[in-house]
Amino acid sequence: MEHYTSYIKTIDAHDFAQRYRNAAYFEGLCRQCPNYGRRWGCPPIGSDCPDIQPFRYVTLLLVKIDIKQGTPADTATLEPIIRSARELFEPRLLKAERDLDGRACLFTGMCPHCPGLECARVSGEPCRHPGLVRPSLEALGFNLDATARDIFGIPMQWCRDGQAPPYLTLVGGVFHNEEHANERFGYK
Numbered sequence: 001m002e003h004y005t006s007y008i009k010t011i012d013a014h015d016f017a018q019r020y021r022n023a024a025y026f027e028g029l030c031r032q033c034p035n036y037g038r039r040w041g042c043p044p045i046g047s048d049c050p051d052i053q054p055f056r057y058v059t060l061l062l063v064k065i066d067i068k069q070g071t072p073a074d075t076a077t078l079e080p081i082i083r084s085a086r087e088l089f090e091p092r093l094l095k096a097e098r099d100l101d102g103r104a105c106l107f108t109g110m111c112p113h114c115p116g117l118e119c120a121r122v123s124g125e126p127c128r129h130p131g132l133v134r135p136s137l138e139a140l141g142f143n144l145d146a147t148a149r150d151i152f153g154i155p156m157q158w159c160r161d162g163q164a165p166p167y168l169t170l171v172g173g174v175f176h177n178e179e180h181a182n183e184r185f186g187y188k
């Protein structure tokens, strides 16, 4: 059982976009990924792109997952660890989206909701679970590496020499108009 630590910050949404969003640059990076255009949570987002302009604030949620030393850096090992964290924390973001009448951005990575099935997007079908799927902040062009480092003081770590890093980092958020939103997440 992995150990998770979660942190939240509510900040000015326009300032966040100005400092950390570069949609063209990250779209270019995503184009190099084999999943580009093959999952509903991934770019290109097109008409499903949430309109974040009307929102004054964004509450960012960072989840730090401690990884045991010596854990191999392979998908079969790390994927279930990330999936567990997503199952635990993404419902909180979706609840905050409802409570705050905002727009949620969930975590980056493999969608956990259709185990064993290819994403419906591959065959041009709508998402099977639209109530559970939102694009990630990264898919909207936000720099999550810089967000984790500058806003939370938790620099992202990467796999090296076949070994997982000491921790993994997930960043999601909800755009909304409530200044004191932390309490909605159970934080002060």
Ligand code: SF4
Binding pocket: 039, 040, 041, 111, 112, 113, 114, 118, 119, 120, 121, 126, 127, 128, 129, 130, 133
């Ligand atoms: S829920 Fe299923 S159809 Fe929707 S994005 Fe995830 S894998 Fe694709």
